[in-house]
Amino acid sequence: MNDTPTRPDAPDTVEKGESLWVGAWHRLRKNKMALAGGVFILLLSGLSFMGPFFLEGDYYTNTTLGDKLEPPGDDYPLGADHLGRDQLGRIIKGGQISLLVGLVATFVSLTIGIGYGTISGYFGGKVDSVMMRLVDILYSLPFVIFVILLMVFAKDLGDSIDAWFAARGSEFSISGQWNMLLLFVAIGAVEWLTMARIVRGQVMSLRRQEFIEACISLGLPTRRIIFRHMVPNVLGPVIVYTTLTIPAVMLLEAFLSFLGLGVQPPTPSWGLLIKDGADRMREAWWMLVFPGALFAITLFSFNFVGDGLRDALDPKTSKD
């Protein structure tokens, strides 16, 4: 689409075609809310992941008992919590954890959803109807309940694995990261359903197009057709839905942490900070208001970026 044929004698005023991605970028740039959201997310990621380099090593666990519930002031810009820990440091670390869970768990769900949807849409027929019926059934199940059960019951499994390795004289230890790993898997395993449906729909409509039929008649292996020719073409809707999955995942993580099932203290996540704040809001409003507001603005931003990307990438709105 990019190379409009230009002859030497053609007038300069010929409108240049633009590729889907360039056009999408032009449309996205006009959407002020989406841009603001994107800038906020970039700033937040910068603060969460670069900020710790400018702070002392134990900035989020360092307790000063004399400064318990110190209101926001010169020493603590966002106040101190019930153990005299700097709330700003806790929020930075919490943002790191929340964003990390959001990204990794979304990636897990993305992988499952794309794989499942592509296979279902590509093979069609009986395979498709069985696979999609399964998705329908899974949709109607109380998934949050299973995630809660998984988080509770698999919590001590990390220690068991460590013990198993220790009994065989291995230094291998997983229990430190076990809860995070569990969060990635548990959330990723429940958030893939919509993605699978979207990808399947796209693949179904692609499959009937000539260039795929050409690939099939050329005798290309199925794997090559799927990954080389189909996956790049379903990228648009996948990107849009991914930006909308990240806030959903972060919300689920915060929900679990709020119930005491997610990230384990003293490591903070925003859900945990909100829980601590809610427990002590009578004495210390700053413990609730700052993490709560930041979390809400973050979810806002992701949703605005997602909506903006949808408007920008939707071919129906191109050339408006």
Added chain:
Amino acid sequence: MLKFILRRVLETIPVLLCVAAMTFFMCRLAPGGPFDEDKQVTAEVRELLNKQFNLDQPLHKQFIQYITHLPTLQSFKYPNRTVGEIISQKFPVSAKLGFFAMCIALSLGILFGVIASLRPNTYIDYIPSSLAMIGICLPTFVMGPLLMLVFSLKLGWFPATGWGGFSGDQFFASDMVLPSVTLGFFYAAYISRLTRGGMLDILTQDYIRTAKAKGASGLRVILKHSLRGGLLPVISFMGPAVAGLIAGSFVIETIFAIPGLGQDFVKSAFNRDYTLVLGVVMFYATLIILLNLIVDILQVTLNPKLKFD
């Protein structure tokens, strides 16, 4: 229609069996047990306890016993009460919370959605639409404590926590306002967005123009001609909404200290109360599947383009 219902009900049985098996084996294969907390328990007492609760039998026998006698099994934590008793006592509390939340969600959501759809892209549209965006992005566990902070601790309008309203005999009490609003607000926001979208589609149709041309009043056009079609997206959202309300009740009941089934479920999982966990999961799963079926039937009855297949 009868055939459709019958097929769906039959389909439910293997699904529920899978749910039961998944829950049971997830509970039992994980490390830890219901009596781990009591450190004083001697080996003999533990053996007796295991015998009393049939924990000494092979897993598959226990599983069969669990699914055939579920409502009459004893709770591990409260040995003198059965699973059925606990659920039938606690669920009405949660159901009342869910009912009021849904009333708020439907009335506010539809009202704002219709208002926004009448003058799209003007301030009459922007104000309810931005309110809806806030409602969708503000999680219940942020909103609940914030409402409590402002309206009960600072202004003193409503009691901060309480359960008299939900578990008591009277139909309504002031301590029910904040929990219901917190739980209902997200759904109000979502429903208003769906209503706005659905109404916008309908209001541009030819038959609406015909209705206006023959002199039907504005209100009549909205109520009689547009709402039935405009609310279809809302109806299809009701299925997932029920599942969401249940998950929401876990948080709301924790924040406002309401003694409902949601709080019991989370506690029972922590306590390794195997019978109660399985009972509550099966109860919720049946409830969700049943309500989804009702929503599906409602959808076909209201939308003549759909058919029971």
